[in-house]
Amino acid sequence: MKTVLYKEKAAECFFFLSACISIFAVALICIFLFTNGLPAMKEIGFIDFLSGKKWKPGMDTFGIYPMILGSIYVTAGAIIIGVPAGVLTAIFLTKFCPPRLCKIFKTIIDLMAGVPSVVYGFWGMVVLVPFVKNTFGGNGNCILTASILLGIMILPTIISVSEASLQAVPKTYYEGALALGATKEQSVFFVVLPAAKSGITAGIILGIGRAIGETMAVVMVAGNQARMPNGILRGIRTLTANIVIEMGYAADLHRGALIATGVVLFIFIMVINLLFSILKSKRNI
Amino acid sequence: MDKIKIKNLNLYYGTFQALKNINLDIPDRKITAFIGPSGCGKSTLLKSLNRMNDFVDNCKITGSITLNDKSIYDINANILRKRVGMVFQKPNPFPMSIYDNIAYGSRTHGVVSKSKLDEIVEKSLRAAAIWDELKDRLKKNALGLSGGQQQRLCIARALAVQPEVILMDEPTSALDPISTQKIEELIQELKQEYTILIVTHNMQQAVRISEKTVFFLNGEIIESGDTEQIFSFPKDKRTEDYITGRFG
Numbered sequence: 089m090k091t092v093l094y095k096e097k098a099a100e101c102f103f104f105l106s107a108c109i110s111i112f113a114v115a116l117i118c119i120f121l122f123t124n125g126l127p128a129m130k131e132i133g134f135i136d137f138l139s140g141k142k143w144k145p146g147m148d149t150f151g152i153y154p155m156i157l158g159s160i161y162v163t164a165g166a167i168i169i170g171v172p173a174g175v176l177t178a179i180f181l182t183k184f185c186p187p188r189l190c191k192i193f194k195t196i197i198d199l200m201a202g203v204p205s206v207v208y209g210f211w212g213m214v215v216l217v218p219f220v221k222n223t224f225g226g227n228g229n230c231i232l233t234a235s236i237l238l239g240i241m242i243l244p245t246i247i248s249v250s251e252a253s254l255q256a257v258p259k260t261y262y263e264g265a266l267a268l269g270a271t272k273e274q275s276v277f278f279v280v281l282p283a284a285k286s287g288i289t290a291g292i293i294l295g296i297g298r299a300i301g302e303t304m305a306v307v308m309v310a311g312n313q314a315r316m317p318n319g320i321l322r323g324i325r326t327l328t329a330n331i332v333i334e335m336g337y338a339a340d341l342h343r344g345a346l347i348a349t350g351v352v353l354f355i356f357i358m359v360i361n362l363l364f365s366i367l368k369s370k371r372n373i
Numbered sequence: 374m375d376k377i378k379i380k381n382l383n384l385y386y387g388t389f390q391a392l393k394n395i396n397l398d399i400p401d402r403k404i405t406a407f408i409g410p411s412g413c414g415k416s417t418l419l420k421s422l423n424r425m426n427d428f429v430d431n432c433k434i435t436g437s438i439t440l441n442d443k444s445i446y447d448i449n450a451n452i453l454r455k456r457v458g459m460v461f462q463k464p465n466p467f468p469m470s471i472y473d474n475i476a477y478g479s480r481t482h483g484v485v486s487k488s489k490l491d492e493i494v495e496k497s498l499r500a501a502a503i504w505d506e507l508k509d510r511l512k513k514n515a516l517g518l519s520g521g522q523q524q525r526l527c528i529a530r531a532l533a534v535q536p537e538v539i540l541m542d543e544p545t546s547a548l549d550p551i552s553t554q555k556i557e558e559l560i561q562e563l564k565q566e567y568t569i570l571i572v573t574h575n576m577q578q579a580v581r582i583s584e585k586t587v588f589f590l591n592g593e594i595i596e597s598g599d600t601e602q603i604f605s606f607p608k609d610k611r612t613e614d615y616i617t618g619r620f621g
Contacts, residue, residue: 258465260461260463260465261465261467261468263425263428263461263465264461264465264466264467264527264530265467265477265481266425266428266454267423267425267454267458267459267461267531268454268455268458268477268478268481268530268531268534269451269452269453269454269455269456269478269481269482269534270451270477270478270481271451271481274481278477278480278481279467279477282468282469283467283468
């Protein structure tokens with residue numbers, strides 16, 4: 089009897105420790121970011137760092153405002169392209185797609201989520217950049233290209249979350265609308281879709297999180313010039329790109345400034361996740 | 374006059390025959406009750422009348438159903454469902470305001486004028502005898518209402534598109550006795566203007582509210598006729614066994 093109890097305690101302890109690993113990892117990342125990033129930010133000056141329009145490491149000028157804007161623009165572009173496509177796909181899969189075709193679609197969408205971002209980036213470089221260059225002008229490495237590529241990359245996230253929340257809408261709503269003489273489209277768009285609104289919004293927020301944190305694919309197509317964005321056919325640099333491009337050779341304050349860039353990015357992601365969990369808890373009420 | 378005429382109707386779900394050679398006339402502006410044990414086909418027949426079975430895979434129907442002597446398959450399905458409204462077993466208000474719930478049907482049928490919609494909402498809620506309870510909270514979410522109120526809201530929503538026939542699939546089975554009573558009174562009121570079909574498992578309910586009763590067993594109509602006659606002098610032994618509670 090006693091050994092059983094002892095074994096149970098040991099198992100419990102083991103599971104607890106396993107669960108602690110993830111918390112520990114997040115805590116360590118926080119500590120690393122803030123202890124290294126905050127002093128650098130302080131040295132540069134918080135205001136100068138966040139709102140400075142010039143990033144010139146050679147002259148010890150570190151303003152990440154262009155990169156903040158870059159991240160926001162590219163993410164907004166991705167949302168404009170990815171959200172309508174993703175939500176409409178989810179609607180198609182739940183309400184209009186024949187079951188057999190649906191299975192094929194879902195398998196492909198799952199596959200899409202598993203493609204490494206460098207492969208997306210490579211495809212973007214080889215296919216999308218020339219396409220944008222020939223169709224819209226410019227050199228192709230620009231906000232528009234990055235937005236299209238990110239828009240495609242966030243599709244699986246938006247589709248799967250939206251689809252789950254559309255599936256969760258009670259069938260009785262749909263039938264009730266049909267029974268009033270509404271067409272299938274009217275029933276779906278004016279009853280089922282509004283009922284799934286909070287879930288779909290949660291999916292969009294997750295997509296935003298994914299887009300803002302994406303690095304490799306963006307680096308490969310966005311041009312990466314550290315300057316204020318001026319037009320969707322001109323290149324920009326995002327927060328993530330800023331870190332990955334310069335980290336290899338940065339030292340001292342430059343290195344600190346890059347880690348501080350990470351802090352800003354981290355805060356962005358935290359706010360997004362917070363919004364996501366607020367929405368999720370709201371939906372459960 | 375008979376509003377709906379059903380002739381030689383057979384309905385199959387795949388290879389299973391759910392309705393067998395149904396012949397039935399539904400009188401206009403009367404209440405007709407469908408009774409019978411679970412799985413006997415009464416809900417299936419109800420759903421055939423507004424073509425909600427169109428959405429069921431592998432559902433095959435032969436025979437004819439007419440509304441005002443016109444085949445329901447010659448009527449656009451959306452128009453048919455506007456003319457033949459439905460109230461479900463579980464109250465299913467949409468997750469939106471009370472006002473929007475009632476206005477939904479009219480909006481999908483092209484009514485945009487605010488004053489016209491206001492009028493329809495008030496008229497429908499009054500007809501469903503729930504206006505006084507709800508008039509001060511029309512902008513509130515309908516899901517916050519009690520079960521009985523939700524069901525009366527659903528009836529009001531069905532009335533708002535001005536149907537001729539109302540199909541009710543066990544409309545009170547999820548409700549408490551007081552709400553049930555209110556709905557029964559409401560149904561009695563409504564028969565002056567509408568043809569009503571009601572599926573019920575509650576024998577007393579059929580006696581209380583209906584003029585005509587149809588008894589189903591295993592997909593067949595065993596007996597149909599005046600409610601009083603069926604419950605007092607059933608012709609068929611099986612009807613007698615069912616209404617006296619020997620099975621079902």
